[in-house]
Every structure is written in structure tokens, then in C-alpha cells.
């Protein structure tokens with residue numbers, strides 16, 4: 268079977284390279300924003316929007332024009348990839364199955380700096396050759412196996428990174444286990460399992476979240492745009508980066524552990540947009556929800572959940588297992604012992620006590636068991 272994996276490394280830059288990256292990212296952002304503006308104007312006039320092939324035709328004209336001729340400095344495929352992303356973003360917006368997808372947004376300088384090469388990237392030991400830029404060294408923390416399908420260069424708080432998407436050929440998997448497990452997204456924990464385990468995030472993540480809440484309170488008190496305000500804002504950006512990495516690491520370890528010992532993982536089938544509803548305000552506009560530390564924790568874990576689902580899915584696939592999504596309604600109000608459903612049974616945030624049979628259990632563990640039972644019913648059907 269063929270699988271796609273991602274590998275990310277920090278690039279070794281010089282001022283000259285940083286300028287080249289900023290130019291490439293800037294031109295790509297310019298093309299995205301210009302095409303987005305054009306389509307929003309068309310929507311306003313009730314005209315059909317322009318899709319990828321039309322936009323590529325326009326891009327050719329822009330590059331030949333006096334006004335936008337500077338775009339020729341960028342690699343053409345990099346610009347086309349942004350148009351492809353925009354095409355996809357609009358398709359998602361109009362997709363009736365994804366009602367929560369929002370209209371694409373304008374990209375901001377410094378915040379959304381990234382560009383992608385769909386081909387033509389080579390690696391030679393500790394260097395990567397990027398089209399139109401040339402050889403760039405990177406901090407190689409592990410080998411990159413397989414064939415490089417694409418490479419993305421992204422600006423983060425502490426510098427530029429390259430991520431490679433590679434295709435690897437693996438032997439077809441045979442699952443060595445028939446074990447099934449149900450997982451519930453907990454209220455206070457990251458997840459609860461049908462085996463009774465409560466999974467909490469690692470301490471490093473908790474500490475970083477506490478620190479983030481403190482820094483955000485500090486930022487809210489400081490004079491906007493002052494030297495100290497800028498310093499605090501910079502520290503917050505670096506901390507966000509650290510939190511994202513710690514969370515990523517935590518999710519990788521957890522999903523590896525689960526996918527190695529279980530063939531089927533049952534999860535609630537929730538639309539992704541639903542789960543991140545609380546995250547939008549807090550993460551994108553820190554400051555607005557400064558005091559709600561628990562809200563912030565929740566938001567950061569919620570944002571991790573869909574990533575966790577994707578990791579579980581591909582890891583299970585590689586081991587010959589699978590994720591089984593089950594209908595979500597009522598899982599938290601159903602008794603895992605007798606099957607009786609009653610909101611009254613959820614006596615408190617964390618406690619489930621069945622009003623019919625008296626079965627008592629941690630509410631999230633009970634829900635995880637119900638999720639597992641629903642998966643068994645689904646698989647037997």
C-alpha cells in the first residue's frame with residue numbers, strides 16, 4: 268500500500284535567503300488576495316466566480332502586464348498552487364455537506380507566509396534544492412524516506428521551515444489484533460476510553476497553557492504598540508509555536524499507542540466545524556477571552572482533536588485497522604450497562620448514574636463504552 272507522510276525541518280537561512288522566501292511568499296499572498304477580491308466582487312454582483320483554470324489564464328495576463336509584471340519573479344507553480352488552494356476553499360464554501368466552512372479570508376503579511384512547490388524539489392543529504400531559489404541547508408533531525416510529492420516553505424515565529432510530503436510504499440498490512448476500543452472526547456480530559464482510561468494532556472502542555480494565559484493577561488494590560496507590548500506579543504507567538512509542537516507530539520504518541528493495540532477505534536461522528544466552535548475566538552484573537560483559562564485549554568485541545576482523528580485513521584490503516592464513526596446524539600445520556608437513555612442520568616459534569624439500573628461510572632468513560640457498543644452494532648449490520 269502507498270501512504271503519504273509529512274516531514275518538517277527548520278531551514279538554515281541567510282538574510283539573502285530570508286528576502287527570497289519573503290518575496291516568494293509575498294507574491295503568492297498577493298495572487299491569493301487579488302483573486303479572492305475578484306471573486307468576492309463577482310459574488311456581490313451575483314456573477315459566477317472564476318475557478319482555477321480561468322484564474323490561471325488571468326495570472327498569465329498579470330505576469331505580462333506592466334503593473335503586475337513583478338509576479339514573474341516568483342516560481343509560476345508556486346502562484347498556481349495558491350490559486351488551487353483558493354479554488355478548493357471556494358468549493359468547500361459552496362459544499363452543502365460542509366455547512367460550517369467559512370468563506371476564504373484575505374491573507375496577512377507575516378501571519379500567513381507560506382508557499383508550496385508541487386514538484387521539482389530535490390534533497391541531497393542536509394540540503395534541499397527549491398526551484399528558483401536554489402540549495403538551502405536544513406536541520407536534518409531524521410531521514411526522509413520515499414518519493415517527495417511536494418514541499419511547503421512556511422514562516423513561523425522563530426524562522427522558516429520546510430515540510431515535505433512524501434509517498435512511501437509499505438507492505439499491505441495485516442492486523443494482529445481484533446481488539447476494539449471506544450473513545451469519547453472528554454469534558455475535562457482530552458479523551459476517555461471504553462477501557463476506563465482517562466487521557467489527560469502532558470504536563471508540558473498544561474504548563475505552557477498556564478504561561479500563555481498569564482502572558483495574554485499581561486498583553487491586555489500593556490499599552491498597545493509599545494515596545495513592551497511588542498515583546499510580549501512576540502513571546503506569545505513563540506509560545507503558541509511551542510504549544511503546537513508539544514500537542515503534536517502528544518497526539519502522535521497517543522495515536523501510535525492506540526493504533527498498535529487496537530484494530531477498531533470507535534469515535535463519535537462530529538463535523539469538525541462543530542468541535543472547534545469554541546476555539547475560533549480564543550486562539551485567533553487572544554485577549555478577548557483572556558480570563559477564560561479553561562476555555563483556552565479546551566480550545567487548544569479541541570483544535571487537536573481533528574488532527575488526532577486524522578493520525579488515528581492513517582496509523583490504523585497502516586496496521587490493517589480502521590476508525591468507525593458512530594452517530595453522536597445521546598451518547599452522554601445513554602447507560603452503557605442497560606441501554607436506557609435519559610438526560611437525568613448525567614447527574615453532574617463527570618458523573619453518570621443510570622436512573623433505571625443505578626449503574627454508576629465516570630460520565631466520559633460511560634460515553635466511550637456507548638460509542639463502542641454503537642460501533643459493534645454498526646459493524647454487525
Ligand SMILES: [Zn+2]
Nearest residue numbers: 602605621624
Ligand atoms: Zn442503566
